[in-house]
Amino acid sequence: MRMSIESRKRDVALVVDDSPETLRLLTDALDGAGMTVMVALDGAAAMRIVDQITPDIVLLDAVMPGMDGFETCRRLKRDAGVANVPVIFMTGLAETEHIVRGLEAGGVDYVTKPIVIEEMLARIRVHLGNARLTQSARAALDVSGRFLFAVNRQGHILWATPQAQKLLSDHPAAQTDDFVLPPSLLQWLEQAKGKGSSKSQAAPLPDNPQLRLYYMGETAPNEFLLRLSKESGTALPAEFTSELGLTAREGEVLAWLSKGKTNRDIAQILGLSPRTVDKHLEQIYAKLGVENRTAAAAIATNATRRNS
DSSP: OOOOSTTSSOOEEEEEOSOHHHHHHHHHHHHHTTOEEEEESSHHHHHHHHHHOOOSEEEEESOOSSSOHHHHHHHHHHSTTTTTSOEEEEESOOOHHHHHHHHHTTOSEEEESSOOHHHHHHHHHHHHHHHHHHHHHHHHHHHHTOOEEEEOTTOBEEEEOHHHHHHHTTSGGGGSTTOBOOHHHHHHHHHHHHHOTTTOOOEEETTEEEEEEEEEEEEETTEEEEEEEEOOSOOOOHHHHHHTTOOHHHHHHHHHHHTTOOHHHHHHHHTOOHHHHHHHHHHHHHHHTOSSHHHHHHHHHHHHHHHO
16 A cells, blocks of 8 residues: 555654745645654754754755755765665756766755755655665664675765674774775775676675675665675685585585584574575585485584595
8 A cells, every 4th residue: 555654654854955935845845745844054054953863854955055965965974873864955956967966975866946846745755765665674684683784886884784883893994983995895896796796706804804795786876785704714625625516605504514503603604594504505415415414514524634
């Protein structure tokens, strides 16, 4: 069933514009649509507001005295609490250059002035719906225990699951509030985007080679999903793995199995879902010609001893 703005809780819109006429027009229209409206006359006032209240959507004038809308948007997106709030630019400038600047600053959409209220409300509904879907997906990832986070093209972290945040805290650069991927990983990300998630190779984090990144795909414009894995160095010898026809990942799963780890433990260590570990074990048993984890672990233990 289609959900209208009126049938939900009152969403909060922050309108940032130096024009009293525009503020009055949008305040009346949004209030009539069932939304709570906050207003700011400039970017500095908008930043003070979001320090106290997190809006559900921001309508932002592109051209304002002092801090313009583009810079205001960039600063909003650096605030972790507001980074995922959709920003719609309002501009009388229809030139491609200004549209691109708005999108690059972190905006999701733009409308040209004079504003057509029905069009604005329609865009708001779309972006509020998309934001809720994204929030639900991220909440599900948090609960599932996956080591995932997302970055933009500049390498700034947009969001991360609690598990990924914990691993990232092991990295020296992550001790700062403005952690960004180093140039070597930005170059790797560009290459991985071209290859796609199924073909990209893992990349170690500088200063902490045990932490490795895997590219998972583009989840939104200028949002790229990465999986973080902590490699312990525990694995079967490559020669043995190849001899048995195991993939490198299957070798890792079998090595941890031989150390008495449960499927859930292995999933946490390798950053996989328990279901994926189960699938790997099915393949391992078939390739080794065994029927249970005890027999598979014995083969792995013997292989490690022979090659040590």
